[in-house]
Amino acid sequence: MHKLGISVYPDKSPRDEVYAYMEKAAKLGYSRIFTCFLSIPEDKRESYLVEFKEFMTKAHELGFEVAADTNPEVFKLIGATPDNLKPFADLGLDIIRMDGNFGTQGDIQLTRNPYNIKIEFNASMDMGVELLINRGGNKDQMTMCHNFFPERYSGLDFDLFMEYNSYWKELNLHTAAFVSSNNENTIGPWEVFCGLPTVEIMRGLPIDLQARYLLATGDVDDILIGNYPASDEELEALANVDLQVLQIRVDEAEGVIDNERMVMYEYAPHWDRYDHSSFMLRSSMSRVWFKEKKSVQDGSVATVADKQIDSQSIPYRDPGKKVFTRGDVLVVNDNLAHYRGELEIVLTEIPNDGERNLVATVKPEELMLLDFVKPGHHFKITK
Structure with missing residues (x-):
């Protein structure tokens, strides 16, 4: 089943604006949120985590499933380890996206956490996911999500994108990819003004067309908007895409x-x-x-x-x-x-x-x- 998602960066925008954006998206049927822990400064860790827990409460009230980009440094920052994801569970996080790894055994431990937190691996490169499965990783708590690319001309090659997705589908793994808003002055984990798509040739296309190209490949499950905020018109256009049949x-x-x-x-x-x-x-x-x-x-x-x-x-x-x-x-x-x-x-x-x-x-x-x-x-x- 396909899902639509938005990205929000609560540490970089006024809370009321973020919540209003989430409410608007929820009414249109969006059900996933991507956010990022990679840019949390150490001196703001405690205050940010308090605010993030409030954000998670709001997201769950609106019916969103939330994924946060992390790496081993983030784990240290919040006191988590591969065999102890309680700090993430206390925040209410649904999906931990790994931008980095803990080695084969550490990543296997992540997938076998008792909190039903999904572990999301980078779909834009081969991170040895098949090896994790073969060595005892819990596939029920594994999912894939592509990168997005803020720098123009740096996005993923479309043929390579399709090749990776075919591989993930052979492993029966759920896969997400990013489309980009063409709204002015959008942001990501960093200040971004030329979009956050996964595939380079999608950059600058109408947002609904980006999604229809990704869906046309037959191997993409969820479509996420990488940058914040998309315009009202873009949110509606993407929400109106028929996810079950190719629209031309x-x-x-x-x-x-x-x-x-x-x-x-x-x-x-x-x-x-x-x-x-x-x-x-x-x-x-x-x-x-x-x-x-x-x-x-x-x-x-x-x-x-x-x-x-x-x-x-x-x-x-x-x-x-x-x-x-x-x-x-x-x-x-x-x-x-x-x-x-x-x-x-x-x-x-x-x-x-x-x-x-x-x-x-x-x-x-x-x-x-x-x-x-x-x-x-x-x-x-x-x-």
């Missing part, structure tokens, strides 16, 4: 008729045929649904075969181009009546033979999503 946003073509809109937007979900073509994605069942839908709308008791052809008509419309290109969304028209109503998305250039109408174009920044629609995979078109 399009710009609608001129002259589209209601029958074509019905095929594009009302039929759900579309899915590519198992006998996949390298030239296009084909959602063939939409043509059957379209005929049945039109028959019902017309209010006739006759069979589809008895219906007048104009009740399901999609007349040819000249798109003003001789060749359809990658990302063009097409609906088969009356000139190929047997396939009328089939929705197709062009992958490789094909000639306009007059049998298909151009109904929309995939937005340029979303074209890479087409690579993730495999035979049988569901997708949804959104205007």
Whole structure:
């Protein structure tokens, strides 16, 4: 099950602002919080931990699960050890994210703590997690979370990101990754002004598109916003992402008729045929649904075969181009009546033979999503 999360840094922002942000996110369905212990100064340790316990009470009241970034130095600072996580349990912490390690036996001890605190390992590198499992680590209390990267051009390579996620899924481990707010003057554990994404090529993209790219890989469970605060619009956009089906946003073509809109937007979900073509994605069942839908709308008791052809008509419309290109969304028209109503998305250039109408174009920044629609995979078109 996918979860959405926010990041907050209570030591760097007014408490009322942080709590208001948490309340807003909770109402939108967010259920995870990431925060960081790495920047706690030693001279403020006691006061910060008192405030943090109050923060945890508020977070739990709102239904959040909270993870905090730690390392062996943080353990020393608060008096914890691999075989004694009581100081973290006293704070109410749900997840300890390890930025560093205690060696194989120490990390195994972490995963076997009696407080049901999950131990979250760095998913952006191989930290020997499989070895921990093989040597007796408790997989039920192990989870993975990627890094985020404040420095521009330093984020994780997308292919490597997918490679790691595939590995974690082979181990049946829950995995989280970060998207980034494009809001001005956001912060992280440090002052950050160019975002906190996991994957570099996601930096600067709309936040919902970042999430849809990560979800499209099929191996990311939770999506967390790395920097604080995201704008209200971004919180809502991410909350509105369909976590169960790949959404592809399009710009609608001129002259589209209601029958074509019905095929594009009302039929759900579309899915590519198992006998996949390298030239296009084909959602063939939409043509059957379209005929049945039109028959019902017309209010006739006759069979589809008895219906007048104009009740399901999609007349040819000249798109003003001789060749359809990658990302063009097409609906088969009356000139190929047997396939009328089939929705197709062009992958490789094909000639306009007059049998298909151009109904929309995939937005340029979303074209890479087409690579993730495999035979049988569901997708949804959104205007």
